[in-house]
Amino acid sequence: MEYGETQEHRMIRDTVRAIADDYDWEYWRECIRQKEFPEEYWQDLADDGWLGVTIPEEYGGVGMGMLEMTMVIEELSRGGGQGGIIFVLTPVFGGITIERHGSPEQKEQFLPKIASGDMRFSMGLTEAGAGTNTLNIDTMAERDGDEFVINGQKMWISGVENSDYMLLISRSSPFDPENPTHGVTLFLVEDPANRDGIDLTPLDVEVPWFETQYQVDISGLRVHEDDILGAEDGGLYLLWDTLNTERIAGAASAIGGGLRAVDLAVDYANERSVFGSPIGSHQAIQHPIAQSYAELLAAREITYKACWKWDNGEDAGLESNVANLLSSQAATKAADRAIQTHGGNGFTGDYEVYDIWQTSRLLQTVPVTNEMVKNYIGEHELGMPRSY
Numbered sequence: 113m114e115y116g117e118t119q120e121h122r123m124i125r126d127t128v129r130a131i132a133d134d135y136d137w138e139y140w141r142e143c144i145r146q147k148e149f150p151e152e153y154w155q156d157l158a159d160d161g162w163l164g165v166t167i168p169e170e171y172g173g174v175g176m177g178m179l180e181m182t183m184v185i186e187e188l189s190r191g192g193g194q195g196g197i198i199f200v201l202t203p204v205f206g207g208i209t210i211e212r213h214g215s216p217e218q219k220e221q222f223l224p225k226i227a228s229g230d231m232r233f234s235m236g237l238t239e240a241g242a243g244t245n246t247l248n249i250d251t252m253a254e255r256d257g258d259e260f261v262i263n264g265q266k267m268w269i270s271g272v273e274n275s276d277y278m279l280l281i282s283r284s285s286p287f288d289p290e291n292p293t294h295g296v297t298l299f300l301v302e303d304p305a306n307r308d309g310i311d312l313t314p315l316d317v318e319v320p321w322f323e324t325q326y327q328v329d330i331s332g333l334r335v336h337e338d339d340i341l342g343a344e345d346g347g348l349y350l351l352w353d354t355l356n357t358e359r360i361a362g363a364a365s366a367i368g369g370g371l372r373a374v375d376l377a378v379d380y381a382n383e384r385s386v387f388g389s390p391i392g393s394h395q396a397i398q399h400p401i402a403q404s405y406a407e408l409l410a411a412r413e414i415t416y417k418a419c420w421k422w423d424n425g426e427d428a429g430l431e432s433n434v435a436n437l438l439s440s441q442a443a444t445k446a447a448d449r450a451i452q453t454h455g456g457n458g459f460t461g462d463y464e465v466y467d468i469w470q471t472s473r474l475l476q477t478v479p480v481t482n483e484m485v486k487n488y489i490g491e492h493e494l495g496m497p498r499s500y
């Protein structure tokens with residue numbers, strides 16, 4: 113196994129970080145306040161090739177691997193705001209899923225536009241009635257000639273208002289306990305915010321993001337069979353495959369956010385003086401920051417191992433899940449320590465640390481809950497009985 117950092121990796125970090133540094137905390141706060149997509153930032157990433165980091169060169173990307181995408185997300189996240197997590201919907205859910213499972217026509221249609229920043233995605237999986245039990249979704253697509261008619265409801269769906277396409281996960285055959293993984297299909301749904309058959313209700317979600325989350329009511333939505341990604345009834349395997357990359361991307365975002373919390377805590381601890389010396393000279397302040405830094409570096413190693421396995425065609429399920437678990441915990445703890453270091457300032461909007469805490473804490477629940485990660489480890493790795 114070889115995933116040490118090369119000179120090219122250092123170049124990636126420096127270049128990406130330079131973009132992130134052009135967009136300060138005030139820029140992100142304004143996007144969040146106005147609920148506006150960060151267009152200039154997105155275009156800068158596209159112009160420098162980073163939105164197409166894993167997209168093959170023949171489709172306008174730079175053809176790198178998951179490890180490089182992880183470094184990009186980590187550095188953008190360390191640069192502040194929603195700089196890293198923003199990658200999940202489009203380059204991961206749109207880009208990687210289509211790269212791996214799209215038909216040649218779909219690759220031609222979507223990948224160059226993702227790389228150039230001209231196409232954005234949302235992803236509709238979660239349902240109120242099913243929750244984390246994906247097999248239990250009951251949004252249903254019924255065939256009508258060469259089209260499907262879809263009815264159902266999705267919950268918590270992020271960024272529909274900014275998306276040109278939604279990757280919609282629907283049943284296409286009823287659940288069969290004899291063949292539980294059969295009967296789910298992935299649809300590419302154009303213009304989901306303005307389309308007949310889709311009704312959006314914004315949800316009151318308290319995270320410092322520019323995106324809105326929606327309840328998505330789907331009634332009589334018609335989608336052509338050419339807009340199926342992968343095989344009819346065979347979507348679940350594609351979804352599992354993509355969810356590992358979502359976990360890696362979530363981990364990278366958490367690590368970057370956690371490291372930013374450490375950076376900010378260190379700066380503040382070095383500057384702020386209360387009893388005649390910088391507060392960072394007190395071990396009660398210094399040691400927890402050092403502890404968090406150590407935990408983040410350890411979480412980063414397992415994340416890179418997940419990338420290495422993914423890039424080498426190996427099963428990265430365990431490492432992707434562990435990366436998600438450890439990085440979300442380490443980042444939340446780092447943000448908590450950064451808040452404590454900032455005293456009362458830690459709770460104000462002028463300092464980023466409270467926002468970092470909210471996003472890090474969210475990553476213990478989204479995209480996958482830490483309980484489900486532990487279920488996976490307990491059952492698939494340690495061989496204990498399934499509890500549910």
Ligand SMILES: Cc1cc2nc3c(=O)[nH]c(=O)nc-3n(C[C@H](O)[C@H](O)[C@H](O)COP(=O)(O)OP(=O)(O)OC[C@H]3O[C@@H](n4cnc5c(N)ncnc54)[C@H](O)[C@@H]3O)c2cc1C
Binds near residue numbers: 237238243
């Ligand atoms: C800000 C935000 C953005 C989101 N964006 C999207 C999006 O774009 N697209 C999308 O599809 N979804 C999205 N989601 C949904 C998100 O993925 C789910 O909320 C998450 O997966 C948890 O599902 P749930 O809320 O239904 O929890 P539930 O399934 O109701 O679980 C509730 C609690 O019970 C625990 N639990 C349940 N079953 C077990 C078990 N067997 N063993 C142990 N513990 C268990 C869970 O771990 C959790 O802690 C978003 C959510 C939020 C908050």
